[in-house]
Amino acid sequence: MPPISLNRRAILALGGALVLFLMLSGAITNHVRPDIVRNHIPDSWKSTSKLPPPQQDPLLEPPKEEPPHENPNQEEIFPLAKAGKIPKINPKNIVKDNNLKTPLLIGFTRNWYLLEQAVVSYLAAGWPSSELIVIDNSGVMDSNLRGLLTPKNPWYLNHTRLTQLGVSVKRTPTLLSFAQLQNFFINYAIEQDWDYYFWSHMDVVVISNEWEEEENYKGLYEKAVDVLRKTLDERRNWALKLFAYDWLTLVNVEAMKDVGAWDTQIPYYMTDCDMYARLAMRNWTQDSVDAGFVYDVASHLKDLAVLFPDEGHESELNTTRFNDLKKKLQFMMEEKQKNTGGRNYWQARQDGGKGEPFWRNPKGFERGINFWIDKGRELFRLKWNYSDCDLVQKGYKYGEEWTRE
């Protein structure tokens, strides 16, 4: 699946200082940055710059030893799970006495390794496995469930592993575009009778903020629950709570319904601009919030065990392991952003599996997606008679779409 968060133009809408900051930090590359509509960025974002904390770290020297992540032929990145010995998480990350539901949906189209890494990082940060749902949008019907694909196939996903981790899998009926997948999330929430849900990109790694003073420490999951509780208590007109752009997002189902959900005729880029602008036009808020470190990566760690505390030292915080891991993730994020092949090159790297059920030529798949990305931009322009994300600032009003030619 192409990136879910999108668009360099959109970030320009964030305003000069922020853009300058991002440029300096190397964060604007290629064509992709997540976005927010400027008028509806809360003051707290503007003044304290609630950017993803990792981006505020200085650029790092590449690690001197071997690269932190995979070799291309590596097929097992979590040997402990394979051996049936999933490590224990830090007990401080476990939230007791929470009566709020916290469903977290993670959409999957390509690259099992990144997906597994994201899922395992949420588990290690305390997210209960029973609340994690992988939305299998690989478009290979029941082939993954039946174990018919091999790990070199881009659409391979190991159902058994997810089940072993306690994570459930829900399949989309066929391959959906980004906008369709978002609407699938909304519809799924309606079916489940959820008023809200979390969704996350699959190309992220989360870790709790162990840099906090120990007495104030809360794991990433606990902080996310705090944000949720506060949001529900405030009873405001909220649409989205954005943890590090939209890499992790809390969504209000009522707001999604109010604006008629995502426009599936704009399948990828610009569909976020369209959606977030329509929400803003209806006065639904989109605030940025914080729960810990979220990294946007295109590669995976060699062994996911490093996301867990060492055996026998489970409740220690801010260990050498943690600080090394944090550095690695920071490096991996910078590497993704600098990569000349594009931030999304990871999506085209697994290229085996020819002849397996529903196999598609990965390069062709990529080209096809790029085609629809372009068409989506074109449609956005037709819809608004305007081609940028700052619709709200430019005075466009709700209901004015398709009224100008």
Ligand SMILES: *[C@@H]1O[C@H](CO)[C@@H](O)[C@H](O)[C@H]1NC(C)=O
């Ligand atoms: C999928 O995961 C299961 C459970 O961890 C493991 O036994 C199996 O070897 C994995 N399959 C592949 C092809 O790696």
Ligand SMILES: *[C@@H]1O[C@H](CO)[C@@H](O)[C@H](O)[C@H]1NC(C)=O
């Ligand atoms: C955590 O570890 C880092 C690196 O060792 C250190 O700079 C920092 O002061 C520590 N923070 C706390 C709260 O212990």
Ligand SMILES: *[C@@H]1O[C@H](CO)[C@@H](O)[C@H](O)[C@H]1NC(C)=O
């Ligand atoms: C949104 O807020 C503005 C300013 O308070 C108000 O004029 C407008 O009517 C509101 N729009 C909607 C759809 O509620």
Ligand SMILES: *[C@@H]1O[C@H](CO)[C@@H](O)[C@H](O)[C@H]1NC(C)=O
């Ligand atoms: C559409 O956009 C063009 C170019 O900005 C502008 O000249 C034209 O007036 C717009 N049409 C309407 C109906 O607003």
